[in-house]
Amino acid sequence: MICAAMVMLMTPGLAFFYGGMVRVKSALNMLMMSFISLGIVSILWVLYGYSIAFSGTSPIVGDLDFIGLRDISVDQGEVVAFIAFQLMFAILTPALMSGALADRVKFSTWAVFITLWVTVVYFPVAHWVWAADEGWLFNQGVIDFAGGTAVHINAGAGALAAALVVGKRIGFKRDPMRPHNLPMVLLGAALLWFGWFGFNAGSALTTGSGSPAAMMALNTQVATGAAVVGWLIYERIRHGAFTTLGAASGAIAGLVAITPSGANVNPMGAILIGLLAGAICAWAVSLKFKLGYDDSLDVVGVHLVGGVVGTLLVGFLATEGAGFEQFGKQALGAVSVMAYSFVVTYLIAQLLQRTIGFRASEDEETAGLDLAFHAETGYDFSQAGSGTVPGSTVTASAEVAAGQKKVDA
Known part of the structure; x- marks a missing residue:
């Protein structure tokens, strides 16, 4: 329950992290794109989300045995705690995608998008990865301790698909779009880092004998620290400065990369994963300018790329069973989740764009989404x-x- 509360804090932390990175005229909108997930997904998880993710015998999707959680009682404390813990993952994952769409989407459509996306993308993928003895990726032996595929690759691929449908911000690659509040960004990163101990170590579900929780907690810290260093080294060589934004982004890259692997590597392996993730993600965020897609706050460069780095490296760095066979399993998990999330998210975004409209109007985007959709300013x-x-x-x-x-x- 404590870990569930820590993971819940990650969504407001993400709101601060993203909110400080946007321009001042859309800061509140960015905060709200995370906060609305706390409301919508909490309801859907009780109605049918947990049942789709963790029930049944199908390798693809759960059934509706637990619809409405109608048969869950107060006597099933451990089950209820697990349901609450996994709910926080379901809330955070769609919120991660919001950074790719900053400054330019309708808030009402975003709420509909979250509803559809968790239903047909997140809940089934969570079943693939975490439904013990049921999910097909679980049975293939894919190592994903806390969400490298189900959370980060899933959200990163979906973010790329949605960004391609919505299109570029007005002035992309022409106007300066600098973060309006870097202290807020660093505060958000700190809250995420803190909450990630619950996210990662909490996924062990116990601290009893033989539990990987303590090792996962240690690896979470050292990989994240190494990623900060790796990002800043790349940034200094490439751009000539050590930036606050780079330090915060490097921390998130390390947290993402150690998420799937931290329970299966030793601390030296965790440091290597962090260093590589920091440098590779720092390089990857520049791809949007070269390839021409507008991932506003680098969800693709950090979460998709960082998730792939961590998911693949554990194939070679795992303390048990490492080798090309395990690497192949990891690649299967990464590619299958990436492909499914991208295709289905693209279809969802196109459906919304062609019906109720996903993109905000030019006037709304130019004036700022805070006044347009929330009648407030930050x-x-x-x-x-x-x-x-x-x-x-x-x-x-x-x-x-x-x-x-x-x-x-």
């Missing part, structure tokens, strides 16, 4: 004062308004 500059500035006919409030326009630009 920062109330009107309270800065309205008195006349000595020696000038310009009021303080007008100066603030002018400053706000510059910030928005």
Whole structure:
């Protein structure tokens, strides 16, 4: 239950991480794209999500034995704790995709997208990977301790598909689109890092004799630290600076990469995975400019690429059974989830775009999504004062308004 609470905190942490990375005019919208997942997915998980993910005997999808969790009682404490823990994974995964679509989608359509996506993508894939003795990837021997395939590759591939359907932001590759609040980004990364101990170590489900929980916790820390270093080294060589954004992004890359593998490698293996993930993901985020897709906040470069790195490397670095055979199993898991998520997400996004519309209007995008969809702004500059500035006919409030326009630009 403690680990479930820690993983729940990751979604608000993600909201801060992404919210600080966007421009000020859409900061609240970015926060809300994560927070709405807490509401929608919690309901769907009880109605049918847990049943699809963890019941039945089919290798592809669960049945509806646990629909509405109607047969779950207070006497089944361990089962209820597991249901609550896995719910937090289901909430976080679609929220991860929101970063690829920042600044340009309708909030109402995003809510519908989350509903459809978790139903036909996340719940079945979770069944493939984690339904013991049932899911087909589980039975193939794919190692995914805490979600390299089911969470990160799944969300990363889906984010790429949705971004291709929605299209590029107005001014992509032309206008500066810098993070508006780097301290908020670092705060979000810190909350994610903290919550990830629950995400990873908690997936052991016990701390009893023989449990990998403690090793997973240690590996989570050292891989993440190594990824920060790996990203910053690449950044210094490539761009000549050690940036705060790079440190935060490197941390997330390391957390992603150690997620599938941390219970099956030793600490030296975890350091290697972190270093490689940090450097490779730092390189991968630049691909959007070369290939021309607009992944606003680098979901593809960090989550898809980091998930693939961690999923594949465990094939060679696992303390038991490492080799080309295990590598092949890992590749099967990565490719199958990537292909399914990309294709189905692309179809969902196209359906929404052609019916209710996924992309915000040009006027809404230009003015900012905070006012367009939420009737609020992240920062109330009107309270800065309205008195006349000595020696000038310009009021303080007008100066603030002018400053706000510059910030928005």
